[in-house]
Amino acid sequence: xxxxxxxxxxxxxxxxxxxRPEPVPGDLRVGWGQSLxxxxxxxxxxxxxxxxxxxxxxxLSRTGPLRQLTREVMARRRxxxxxxxxxxxxxxxxxAFGKANGLITSRDGKSLALTDSGKVAVKALRxxxxxxxxxxxxxxxxxxxxxxxxxxxxxxxxF
Amino acid sequence: MSLRIKHIRLRAHTTGxxxxxxxxxxxxxxxxxxxxxxxxxxxxxxxxYALGLEQMLSPRREIPLSYAMRDYVEDPHTSQRHRILExxxxxxxxxxxxxxxxxxxxxxxxxxxxxxxxxxxxxLSQGPGAYMHRDYFVSDPGAAQREAGFxxxxxxxxxxxxxxxxxxxxxxxxxxxxTIFPLFFVEQKVGWTTIPGAIPTQFRIREVHRRSxxxxxxxxxxxMELRRQDLELRINAARGEWVKTTGDIGATAMASGLRxxxxxxxxxxxxxxxxASFLEVAEGGEWRSLAERMAELLEEMRTIDEQRxxxxxxxxxxxxxxxxKLTAEIHAKNSERAEIFRARQSEMVQQASIDQRIEQLGDDxxxxxxxxxxxxFGSTLSRELAPNHCPTCEQPIDDALLPQGTLDAVMSIExxxxxxxxxxxxxxxxxxxxxxxxxxxxxxxxxxxxxxxxMSSRLRALKxxxxxxxxxxxxxxxxxxxxxxQRLNQLRDAEARFDEQxxxxxxxxxxxxxxxxxxxxxxxxxxxxxxxxxxxxxEGSIRTQLAQYGFITFPPRDLxxxxxxxxxxxxxxxxxxxxxxxxxxxxxxxYQLGLLDVARSRLxxxxxxxxxxxxxxxxxxxxxxxxxxxEAARIAASGVQILIATSEDLSTVKNFxxxxxxxxxVFEHRMIERIxxxx
Numbered sequence: 001x002x003x004x005x006x007x008x009x010x011x012x013x014x015x016x017x018x019x020r021p022e023p024v025p026g027d028l029r030v031g032w033g034q035s036l037x038x039x040x041x042x043x044x045x046x047x048x049x050x051x052x053x054x055x056x057x058x059x060l061s062r063t064g065p066l067r068q069l070t071r072e073v074m075a076r077r078r079x080x081x082x083x084x085x086x087x088x089x090x091x092x093x094x095x096a097f098g099k100a101n102g103l104i105t106s107r108d109g110k111s112l113a114l115t116d117s118g119k120v121a122v123k124a125l126r127x128x129x130x131x132x133x134x135x136x137x138x139x140x141x142x143x144x145x146x147x148x149x150x151x152x153x154x155x156x157x158x159f
Numbered sequence: 160m161s162l163r164i165k166h167i168r169l170r171a172h173t174t175g176x177x178x179x180x181x182x183x184x185x186x187x188x189x190x191x192x193x194x195x196x197x198x199x200x201x202x203x204x205x206x207x208y209a210l211g212l213e214q215m216l217s218p219r220r221e222i223p224l225s226y227a228m229r230d231y232v233e234d235p236h237t238s239q240r241h242r243i244l245e246x247x248x249x250x251x252x253x254x255x256x257x258x259x260x261x262x263x264x265x266x267x268x269x270x271x272x273x274x275x276x277x278x279x280x281x282x283l284s285q286g287p288g289a290y291m292h293r294d295y296f297v298s299d300p301g302a303a304q305r306e307a308g309f310x311x312x313x314x315x316x317x318x319x320x321x322x323x324x325x326x327x328x329x330x331x332x333x334x335x336x337x338t339i340f341p342l343f344f345v346e347q348k349v350g351w352t353t354i355p356g357a358i359p360t361q362f363r364i365r366e367v368h369r370r371s372x373x374x375x376x377x378x379x380x381x382x383m384e385l386r387r388q389d390l391e392l393r394i395n396a397a398r399g400e401w402v403k404t405t406g407d408i409g410a411t412a413m414a415s416g417l418r419x420x421x422x423x424x425x426x427x428x429x430x431x432x433x434x435a436s437f438l439e440v441a442e443g444g445e446w447r448s449l450a451e452r453m454a455e456l457l458e459e460m461r462t463i464d465e466q467r468x469x470x471x472x473x474x475x476x477x478x479x480x481x482x483x484k485l486t487a488e489i490h491a492k493n494s495e496r497a498e499i500f501r502a503r504q505s506e507m508v509q510q511a512s513i514d515q516r517i518e519q520l521g522d523d524x525x526x527x528x529x530x531x532x533x534x535x536f537g538s539t540l541s542r543e544l545a546p547n548h549c550p551t552c553e554q555p556i557d558d559a560l561l562p563q564g565t566l567d568a569v570m571s572i573e574x575x576x577x578x579x580x581x582x583x584x585x586x587x588x589x590x591x592x593x594x595x596x597x598x599x600x601x602x603x604x605x606x607x608x609x610x611x612x613x614m615s616s617r618l619r620a621l622k623x624x625x626x627x628x629x630x631x632x633x634x635x636x637x638x639x640x641x642x643x644x645q646r647l648n649q650l651r652d653a654e655a656r657f658d659e660q661x662x663x664x665x666x667x668x669x670x671x672x673x674x675x676x677x678x679x680x681x682x683x684x685x686x687x688x689x690x691x692x693x694x695x696x697x698e699g700s701i702r703t704q705l706a707q708y709g710f711i712t713f714p715p716r717d718l719x720x721x722x723x724x725x726x727x728x729x730x731x732x733x734x735x736x737x738x739x740x741x742x743x744x745x746x747x748x749x750y751q752l753g754l755l756d757v758a759r760s761r762l763x764x765x766x767x768x769x770x771x772x773x774x775x776x777x778x779x780x781x782x783x784x785x786x787x788x789x790e791a792a793r794i795a796a797s798g799v800q801i802l803i804a805t806s807e808d809l810s811t812v813k814n815f816x817x818x819x820x821x822x823x824x825v826f827e828h829r830m831i832e833r834i835x836x837x838x
Contacts, residue, residue, distance in 0.1 A: 018568070019567040019568055020568070021567075021568040021569055021570040021571070021574065022566050022567070022568065022569060022570060023570045023574075023575050023578050023579070024558070024559045024561070024566070024569055024570060024575065025523055025526070026523050026524070026525070026526025026527035026528075026529065026530050026575070027523075027526050028559050028560045028561060029526075029527070029530040029533075029545060029558055029559065029560070029572065030544070030545045030546070030556075030558050030559065030560060031530050031533035031534055031543075031544040031545030031558075032526055032529060032530040032533060032545075033560045034544050034545075035529075035533055035544060063522060064518075064522060089562075090560035090561070093560045093561075094560055097550065100549070100550035100551045101543075101544070101546075101550050121544070125533075128532060130529040130532045130533060131529050133525075
C-alpha cells in the first residue's frame with residue numbers, strides 16, 4: 001500500500017530536474033590556474049614578466065609532451081617553428097583572480113608581478129609539493145626564457 | 160640489554176666566549192626542572208642528535224636543535240646575542256656490564272656532520288683520559304649494518320641483536336634503532352601523539368609499529384612473524400613466476416600458429432591440472448586438438464607411403480582442374496588475409512588512441528588532486544586560492560576558469576576525481592580488450608599465412624606436372640608427401656617444446672604445494688604463551704597506573720592490550736577519539752612506563768630507560784602528575800632509569816617528589832649559560 005501511495009505522490013506531485021554537474025579539467029580549476037600563474041611569475045627574473053611571456057610559459061608548462069618539446073627547443077635541438085603557442089583566455093581569468101586576491105599586480109596592463117603575499121603563497125606551494133612537474137619545468141626553463149628569447153620564439157625565429 | 164644516560168653536555172664557542180650546559184644524571188628517577196623555553200627540549204634533542212637519531216623526529220635529515228646550538232646564543236644576563244662559531248653535543252652512556260662510552264657529535268663545524276666520535280671511557284664524568292677514539296658515521300646507508308656505522312656500534316653496546324625485517328618493496332633491512340627508541344624516549348614535539356609511539360615510517364618497514372614492540376618486548380612471535388612475511392613474499396614470487404611461465408607457453412605456441420587450451424592461469428598444486436592442458440591447431444577455420452590432427456596427418460602419411468610414386472600422365476588429368484581451383488582458393492584466402500590485416504591495423508590505431516587517452520586522464524587526475532590540495536590551502540595563505548565567491552563582488556562563482564555561466568553546474572573536485580578514476584578504469588578495460596583482439600588477429604594471420612604457403616607450393620608442383628614429360632615422376636605427389644612430412648615435423652617440434660615447458664610448470668606446481676603446506680604448518684596463534692603473559696603483565700601495569708593517574712573516561716579494569724596490534728583496547732575496540740585529551744596523555748604515560756615495568760621482571764630487550772619530555776601535556780591535572788612521579792619512582796626503584804623533564808611550578812614539583820627517592824635537577828634560568836673556565 002505504501003508503495004502505491006508513494007508512486008501516486010511521485011506522479012502527481014511537483015518535481016524538478018537538476019542538470020548533472022559537468023566535469024572540468026583540473027587545469028581549468030580556479031585554484032590550479034592561479035597557482036600555475038604564481039609559479040610562472042616566480043620563475044622569472046624579478047618575479048615579474050610580460051603578458052606575452054606569461055602566456056608563453058603558462059601554455060607550455062601545462063602538459064608533459066609540451067614540456068618535453070619546449071625543453072628540446074630551449075636546448076636548440078629542435079626548431080622554434082615546432083612550438084605552437086596559444087594565447088589562452090583562462091590565463092587572463094587566472095590573472096584577474098590573482099589580482100583580486102592580492103597575490104599579483106599588473107603594471108600598465110603590460111606585465112604582471114608577484115606581490116609580497118604572492119611570494120608567500122609561492123613558498124607555501126613549493127613546500128606543499130603541489131604541481132611538482134610544472135614547478136620542476138619552470139625552475140629549469142623560466143630563467144632561460146628571457147623576454148627576448150620568448151619574443152624570438154613567438155616570431156618563429158632562431159634565438 | 161641496557162642503556163643509562165650518565166651525562167649530557169652542550170658546548171658552543173661564540174663570538175662572545177664559550178657557552179653551554181651540563182646535565183649529570185645519577186640513575187634512578189631524575190626530574191629535570193627548568194622554566195619554559197629554557198632549553199630542556201634542546202638538551203634532550205641533543206641526546207638524540209648525539210646518537211644520530213634525528214630521523215626519529217623527522218624524515219628530513221636536519222639538525223633537530225634550536226637556534227641556540229646552530230645560530231646564536233643570547234646571554235641570559237646581558238641579553239646580548241653572540242654568533243656561534245663552533246658547537247657540539249656530547250653524551251656519556253653506560254651499558255649493562257658497566258662499560259661507559261662518550262659520544263660526541265659536532266653541530267656547527269667545518270667537519271662532516273655525519274661523523275660521530277666515540278671515546279671508550281667516561282670522559283664527561285671523570286675528565287679526559289687515555290681512551291681510544293674512533294669515528295663512526297650515521298645518516299648514511301649502512302649506518303646500521305656496516306662496521307663503521309654508529310648504529311651498529313650502538314646496538315652492540317646496548318646488547319641488541321637487531322632483527323632483519325621486511326620492507327614494503329620486498330627487500331630486507333635491519334629494524335633500525337630509530338624505530339625502537341620512540342618506545343621509551345618520548346620527545347615533546349611528536350612523541351605524545353600516538354601509542355605505542357611516534358615511530359618513523361620513512362624506512363618503509365612493513366608493520367613497523369608491531370615489529371618494534373615485538374622486538375622491545377622480545378616476543379617469540381617476532382621470529383614467527385618474520386617467517387610468515389618471508390613466506391608471503393615467496394608465495395607472491397611463485398605466483399608471479401607462474402604467470403610468466405604460462406605467458407611464455409602461450410607466446411611460443413602462438414609463434415607456431417597454435418594455441419593452448421585449459422592451461423591453469425592461477426597457480427595450482429595439482430600436476431594433473433597442468434598436464435590436462437593441450438595444444439590446438441586451426442584447421443579450416445576451426446580449432447582442433449593437436450594430438451588428433453597429428454594422428455590424422457600420420458594416417459595420411461602412411462597411405463601416401465604405401466603408394467608408388469605415380470607418373471605424370473596418370474595424374475595430369477585432374478591437375479588442370481585442381482590448378483584452377485587452387486588459384487581461386489589462394490586468391491580468396493589472400494583477400495581474407497588483407498581483411499584481417501586491415502582489422503588489425505585499425506585495432507592498433509584504436510589501442511594507441513586509448514593509451515594516449517589513459518595517459519591524458521592520468522595527467523588530469525594529478526591536476527585535480529593538486530587542485531584539491533590547493534583548495535585546502537586557504538588557512539595557510541589567509542586567503543583562498545579557490546574561493547566559491549568572487550573576491551571583488553562577493554557573488555557566487557563556479558570553480559572553473561571558463562567564462563562564468565557557460566556551465567550549468569560544475570562538478571566538485573572530489574566528484575571529478577572519482578569521475579576520472581571511473582574513466583581510467585573503463586579505458587584500461589578497453590585497452591586490455593584491444594590487446595586480446597590484436598593477439599587473436601595475429602594468430603589468424605599466422606595460420607592463414609601458413610595455409611597460403613602450403614597452397615602455393617602445391618600449385619607450383621601441379622603446374623610443373625602439367626608441363627613435364629608424361630613418363631616422369633609426379634612432382635605434385637612428391638610435393639604433397641614432403642609437405643606432409645614437413646608439417647608433421649613442425650608440429651612435433653612444437654609439441655616437444657610445449658611438453659618441456661609443461662614440465663617446468665609441473666615443477667612450479669610442486670613448489671607451490673610446498674609453499675602451501677609450509678603455510679599450513681605455521682601455528683595459528685601468533686603469540687606464544689610467554690608472549691601472552693607479557694601482554695597481560697603490560698595490561699596489568701597499565702591498569703594500576705591509570706588508577707593512580709585519575710583516568711576517568713572508563714574504569715581502568717575495562718582496558719585490555721590487543722594481542723594483535725599491542726595497542727590498548729576497550730571491549731575489543733581500539734581506543735581512539737572517545738578519550739579526552741588529558742586521558743589519552745595518561746594512557747600514553749601508563750603504556751610507556753608499562754613497557755618498562757614489564758621489563759623489570761621478564762626477559763625483554765628494553766634498555767631500562769624511559770625519557771619523558773614535558774609529560775604534562777594537555778593540562779593533565781596536577782594530581783595526575785603527582786601520580787606519574789610516584790609511579791615512576793616505584794618503577795625506578797628497581798634499578799632502571801627514568802628521566803622526566805618538566806616546567807611545572809617548582810614548589811609543586813618539590814612537593815610531589817618530597818617523599819620519593821629521586822634526583823632533582825633545577826635550572827632557574829636558561830640552561831645554556833656562559834662558561835668561564837674553558838672545559
